Each structure stands twice: as C-alpha cells, then as structure tokens.
Amino acid sequence: MEIEAKGLRVDLNRARWFKSTRSGPNCDNCVEVAFVGEAIAVRDSKNPSGPALIFTTAEWDAFVGGAKDGEFDL
Incomplete structure (x- = not known):
C-alpha cells in the first residue's frame, strides 16, 4: 500500500x-514502528492491516526527545 502524507510518498509494503x-x-498494547525513507510509520501491533500514522523525521525526533526528557511522564 502506497500512501501520500505530509508531502511524502510512503510505500508501506x-x-x-x-x-x-x-x-x-504477552503484551497486547504495543505499537510497531517502521522507518520508510524520509518517513516514520506507527501502527497498532494488534491490527497490522489497519491504518498507520505517518510522521516526518523532524516530528519523530521531537517526540523521541520529549519522551527522553520526561515530557510525557504523569
């Protein structure tokens, strides 16, 4: 499946x-990540044929940086 998102063409196949x-x-609440060219795709591991979220590398870097810095801690 090839999709276009945020100006990127992403071939999820x-x-x-x-x-x-x-x-x-035995974990049933996981996500999976794929690095596809200039994009990063994220999907629900329980539903691999379902939709995927597409992020640019800048968006992904900001998310990972925030997670490392504890920005999302409760």
Missing part, C-alpha cells in the same frame, strides 16, 4: 516493522 525490545511476548 516495503516497511520493516519493529516493536520495542521492552515489549513482552
């Missing part, structure tokens, strides 16, 4: 999806 190494084998 060629995506290699990854789950966090901290995800356990």
